Amino acid sequence: MTTATALDTLGRLESEAIHIFREVAGEFDRPVILFSGGKDSTLLLHLAVKAFWPAPVPFPLLHVDTGHNFDEVIEFRDKVVAQHGLRLEVAKVQDYIDDGRLAERPDGTRNPLQTVPLLDAITGHKFDAVFGGGRRDEERARAKERIFSLRNSFGQWEPRRQRPELWNLYNGRHRPGEHVRVFPLSNWTELDVWHYIAREGIELPSIYYAHRREVYLRDGMWLAEGPWGGPRDGEEKLEKTVRYRTVGDGSCTGAVESDAADIEAVIAEVAASRLTERGATRADDRLSEAAMEDRKREGYF
Amino acid sequence: MSDLLRLATAGSVDDGKSTLVGRLLYDTKSVLADTLDAVHRASADRGLTTPDLSLLVDGLRSEREQGITIDVAYRYFATPKRSFVLADTPGHVQYTRNTVTGASTAQLGVLLVDARKGVIEQTRRHAAVLALLGVPRLVLAVNKIDLVDFDEVTFARIAKEFTAHATALGYAEDAVVEIPVSALAGDNVVERSARTPWYDGPTLLEHLESVPVEPDAHDAPFRFPVQYVIRPRTPEHPDYRGYAGQVAAGTVRVGDEIAVLPAGLRSTVTGIDTADGPLQEAAAGHSVTLLLAHDLDISRGDLIATAGQPPKVTDEFDATVCWLSEKALTPGARVLVKHGTRTVQAIVTELRTRFDEQKLGSTDAPESLSLNEIGQVSVRTAEPIPVDDYTKDRRTGAFLVIDAADGSTLAAGLVGAPLPEVDGVDSCTEGGDAAQPDSHALVSPGP
Ligand SMILES: Nc1nc2c(ncn2[C@@H]2O[C@H](COP(=O)(O)OP(=O)(O)OP(=O)(O)O)[C@@H](O)[C@H]2O)c(=O)[nH]1
Ligand SMILES: [Mg+2]
Numbered sequence: 245m246t247t248a249t250a251l252d253t254l255g256r257l258e259s260e261a262i263h264i265f266r267e268v269a270g271e272f273d274r275p276v277i278l279f280s281g282g283k284d285s286t287l288l289l290h291l292a293v294k295a296f297w298p299a300p301v302p303f304p305l306l307h308v309d310t311g312h313n314f315d316e317v318i319e320f321r322d323k324v325v326a327q328h329g330l331r332l333e334v335a336k337v338q339d340y341i342d343d344g345r346l347a348e349r350p351d352g353t354r355n356p357l358q359t360v361p362l363l364d365a366i367t368g369h370k371f372d373a374v375f376g377g378g379r380r381d382e383e384r385a386r387a388k389e390r391i392f393s394l395r396n397s398f399g400q401w402e403p404r405r406q407r408p409e410l411w412n413l414y415n416g417r418h419r420p421g422e423h424v425r426v427f428p429l430s431n432w433t434e435l436d437v438w439h440y441i442a443r444e445g446i447e448l449p450s451i452y453y454a455h456r457r458e459v460y461l462r463d464g465m466w467l468a469e470g471p472w473g474g475p476r477d478g479e480e481k482l483e484k485t486v487r488y489r490t491v492g493d494g495s496c497t498g499a500v501e502s503d504a505a506d507i508e509a510v511i512a513e514v515a516a517s518r519l520t521e522r523g524a525t526r527a528d529d530r531l532s533e534a535a536m537e538d539r540k541r542e543g544y545f
Numbered sequence: 546m547s548d549l550l551r552l553a554t555a556g557s558v559d560d561g562k563s564t565l566v567g568r569l570l571y572d573t574k575s576v577l578a579d580t581l582d583a584v585h586r587a588s589a590d591r592g593l594t595t596p597d598l599s600l601l602v603d604g605l606r607s608e609r610e611q612g613i614t615i616d617v618a619y620r621y622f623a624t625p626k627r628s629f630v631l632a633d634t635p636g637h638v639q640y641t642r643n644t645v646t647g648a649s650t651a652q653l654g655v656l657l658v659d660a661r662k663g664v665i666e667q668t669r670r671h672a673a674v675l676a677l678l679g680v681p682r683l684v685l686a687v688n689k690i691d692l693v694d695f696d697e698v699t700f701a702r703i704a705k706e707f708t709a710h711a712t713a714l715g716y717a718e719d720a721v722v723e724i725p726v727s728a729l730a731g732d733n734v735v736e737r738s739a740r741t742p743w744y745d746g747p748t749l750l751e752h753l754e755s756v757p758v759e760p761d762a763h764d765a766p767f768r769f770p771v772q773y774v775i776r777p778r779t780p781e782h783p784d785y786r787g788y789a790g791q792v793a794a795g796t797v798r799v800g801d802e803i804a805v806l807p808a809g810l811r812s813t814v815t816g817i818d819t820a821d822g823p824l825q826e827a828a829a830g831h832s833v834t835l836l837l838a839h840d841l842d843i844s845r846g847d848l849i850a851t852a853g854q855p856p857k858v859t860d861e862f863d864a865t866v867c868w869l870s871e872k873a874l875t876p877g878a879r880v881l882v883k884h885g886t887r888t889v890q891a892i893v894t895e896l897r898t899r900f901d902e903q904k905l906g907s908t909d910a911p912e913s914l915s916l917n918e919i920g921q922v923s924v925r926t927a928e929p930i931p932v933d934d935y936t937k938d939r940r941t942g943a944f945l946v947i948d949a950a951d952g953s954t955l956a957a958g959l960v961g962a963p964l965p966e967v968d969g970v971d972s973c974t975e976g977g978d979a980a981q982p983d984s985h986a987l988v989s990p991g992p
Contacts, residue, residue: 262832263791266772270845297820299777380619384604387618403605407954408642410649411943417952433621518578
């Protein structure tokens, strides 16, 4: 009799995420959504809009900008922010490098440098809940994370001290100076994300779809030239048809060779892929067996 | 049939839970090449000749160093028949709170035993936790069957002993299925084993693909904890006032008579809104926004329920708690109770019983409840709250007990007495494993 209203997998995931957004809105004073313009954060914002419709999203957005950006993504970011009439705070890694608070790493990668500006922004704005687009299927340290993840006043994740998380009763209590990272997409897989993007018709930066780009091969990844540098001796620039599966710091985010020019083609490609999205495209996760855990302990998202 | 099954592993330390999960993922081809490469490399670094599949799930550095699971890992995989959300939980008694976390939402528990040891103390503790939390079905995976020469008699003995325990905990016979497996070698996990010709039941995966899943409580009385009041006050929506929440139980339809609790106000549902447009009805699990006929004073923490079958509104109730904190519970303790979207001050006025999950009996009026103990308590709240019995409704019968001082979660709370009243079942206490030391000493509990 009521089967007509039973939710399918995507409907269930959507309802769960909306529930999480509303819990945070009801229990925290100063939440913020991490928003880079990438697919997971775009999805996050889409769900936030649905959670509070027809009222506007009651949170500002925060982008921790490595300075190693793809132009298409920054344009997209600003367009989406304007479209929803939201406030965007930008914490720039470049500012920290310019005044010496952070030093450029020898490998040129800036992903690990995001942690300090992120924590400063959280402290400076007194944010008490920080929404991130992390998914448990991305990586095995993330698979261990709670939906509400308490961070101490240094922003650190203490995996051994995680609270029990029972049913869907979330305990967001924290002491002054502490905050909670909240992951509404915890239970989504990469394929769920793409199916949902297709179903909802969510617009993404164009670099997620196949396009021609000059790239060079390093450590088995197709990197693009940019402000972060270009090919070294012996690395040849080639024009290829590629797309990005993840978007992060341009210096360590690789493109994959792909003809998937639209959403259906991307779904077919992801479903058939034999590599995880991080394994295929993120040099920063290849650093060590516990690279992600170590960064999360330090306060990374 | 539902397309999704949520399951959690349980069982004592080293019984092979993570290896079994790894095996399931591996044999269903759910592991992608780069992940597998990493596991091969890590296994070789540890001097192993075959990949250690538990490394697919034991993702924390200290877990891999110690070879144990410390916290729940959530994994997702699908076969053409069904999708699965899998919570791999730790077996060590010190991390029972994480086992409870993984089991609280599970529809099926896969409880492992080591065929050489059979049913031991921790098996019984976890079975009791699963029963308490209302996990509707169990699989007993008699693991490491390779180490007992695939012996039918050993399997049958363990299966019989466990069934007696599960039945005493309230499980119907058809809710428990026993399967002989070797997580390490893969026997009867995904592939049927030629080495257990005497076993004609399903493989673990066949069972997971076909076991009936209890549907969401669509037919239960309607319950809707109000999370947030949506008031846009924009030119397009100057007077909009909607109550946002997720249907916790039952179904709501436009035109339904509802009660707002604890105040006891009455009204009628005039609309069910979503960003995708209005609905005529919404059922358990759906996040929606309700519009009501009257302008009432409703805010976060209130419960909207069907007027015909409202829950009991009370400031005194009996409950069962699974205590998850090092700080013991004593009578008179002042705590916070988080129930639905409402958090209220409360006093645990009385400790009525402590449950002995080994003998399945209980002690009256214990002086305290300490870490991992289950007991019945009486609670008095500072304001009345609308409660259902946990056995009627897992969502609205559940609450958290929170430490008001430091905010930590102290206990899982369940309204009523979900465990059956039983006196000692002697057959379960034989076997003398109480003297068996934990096979796995922890290196150090601190970070
Ligand atoms: N011979 C044999 N060994 C097994 C089998 N299953 C697991 N093991 C071994 O048992 C040990 C413990 O396995 P785990 O999977 O880590 O055990 P666990 O139950 O997850 O342990 P905790 O999570 O710490 O409680 C490992 O050395 C496994 O290789 C099996 O079927 N046969
Ligand atoms: Mg384990």
